[in-house]
Amino acid sequence: MNEYRYLELKAELLAEGIQASEEALSGVGNEYKEQNHGLFGWDFEDHVGTSLPDDFMLPDGTIVQFRKNSRSPYKVSGKGNNLTLSKGEEEICRAEWLPRPAYYNKETANNNKMVKIGQVGGGDCLFFCYQNYCSHFAGNEECLFCNLVSTLKTYDSVLKKKDTEDIGEVAGEAFSEGKVKHVLLTGGCFNHQKEIELVADIMKSIRKKTGFSRVPGTILPSPAKGEDEIKKYYDTGIQAIGFSMEIWDEKLYQAICPGKSKNTSRGTFVNSIETAVKIFGAGNVYGVFVMGLEPKRTFLEGVREITNMGANVVPFVWSPNPGSKLEGHRAPAGGWFVETTLEASEIVCNAGVPSGIENHCYKCDGNSLLHDALRLKGIE
Ligand code: SF4
Structure with a gap:
């Protein structure tokens, strides 16, 4: 076969x-x-x-x-x-x-439905968006592939802002069911200092309810910059941190992510990743990309540079989402994604970055191919 x-x-x-x-x-x-x-x-x-x-x-x-x-x-x-x-x-x-987690039918002590607070992605990744908000929409400068606002308006299915205690409670329930292995936390772009304080409170609550001293999983905050900010995220007790760079090619990044690129340049991201590897350790830092909107060559350049710094890569497979500015467009063919992913997996293996699978694994990744390709090379 x-x-x-x-x-x-x-x-x-x-x-x-x-x-x-x-x-x-x-x-x-x-x-x-x-x-x-x-x-x-x-x-x-x-x-x-x-x-x-x-x-x-x-x-x-x-x-x-x-x-x-x-x-x-x-x-x-x-x-x-x-x-x-x-x-x-x-x-x-x-x-x-996949089976529906039992906690999806439960409520927190504050009478909030747990499923509206945290959801399981893939087989084992507990996902919390602590605030469904992004400042780039107000100025019509959102990333061209993003449908955050439209999704919220269309479905109105989750709480926009989640209570810290509720998040801890959901994590406690989800981990106690035995299937969840890691968390993934993210939020929109707002005041950085407030975001760090919020994440610190959330992590305290998760640690209290799960018993972890350091929580397996990843935080994807608004672009964390400089040693001070990154260290504060480390001190919250999360094991890994990710940087949503989206696109490696600098000019395409500016065109596809107009608001984000004004606030955080590619160079700033690269410096932050290098700093984060020193603080979180090799393998515990991720460059997160949207794959399919830039040429293979520049995407692979990004993978090479990021992995040479000791960080891992998560590339989401792009397809046109309703409500995004690219709605109705077409993604590259499946064969392009396979070819590019296999080359990326070679680069990752040759760089020798620790796999970080205790924080993010192939079971988390219904929308990326890289962990599957690495699994075929024996990295699970
Ligand atoms: S930074 Fe871009 S991808 Fe992230 S929420 Fe804002 S518009 Fe969407």
Whole structure:
């Protein structure tokens, strides 16, 4: 069998989207984990009033984000956990929805629904967006691929601002169920000092409820700059930090992320990553990219430079999100994503960066291919 079979399939499914029959969707939102739009909407089209799965699993354990596209040739049919993935008339393989966490039905002591506070991404990543806010929308300078505001307005499914105690409580429940292995925290762009204080309070609450002295997982704050800020994030007790650089090519970065690039240049990001590696340790820092909006060459240059500094890379596979400025555009073909990811995985391996899988692993990554490619090289 072609060892890249499921990597290729996942790339196609992310770039082309997918459909599911009504029967296949029948347990989603009860037995199986549904989308809750914690931050962005990743489907090709909105689906208010219909519960769709957040993600699903291929036979080798690969996790794939579900991106609804009524025009996709890929479709899941069947019932319960007897599901089949087909392309047109051709049956490809079995697929499995992921189980719905029990805490999704619970409430916090403040009477807030836990699912509106934190959601599980993939198989084992507990996601909190502590504030669904970004200052770049007000000036019409949001990143061209981003649909944060539109997602919030369309679904209104999560609490925009989460209470610190509530976050800790949800983390306690989620970890006690045994499936969650790491957290991923992010928030919008607002006053940096306030954000650091908020994250410190949240981490204190998570540590208290989970018993961790340092919490496995990653914080993706508004661009943390300088040794002082980065050290403060380290002192909150999170194990890893990420920097959402989005695009490596500097001119494309300025064009695609007009607001963000005004506040944080590529050079500032690079310096921050270098500093963060000294503070958090090699492998515990991430450069986060959106893959598919810049040439392969410049993307791989970025991967090379970041990994040479001892940091890891998470590249999300771009597809056009509804409500973003790039809605209706097309992503590169699945083959482009596979080829580029395989080259990136070579670069990562050659750089010898520690894998950091205790903070972020292939099971977290329904929307990226790099961890799957690294897994094929024995890094899980
Ligand atoms: S910085 Fe860009 S990607 Fe992040 S929330 Fe703002 S507009 Fe969206």
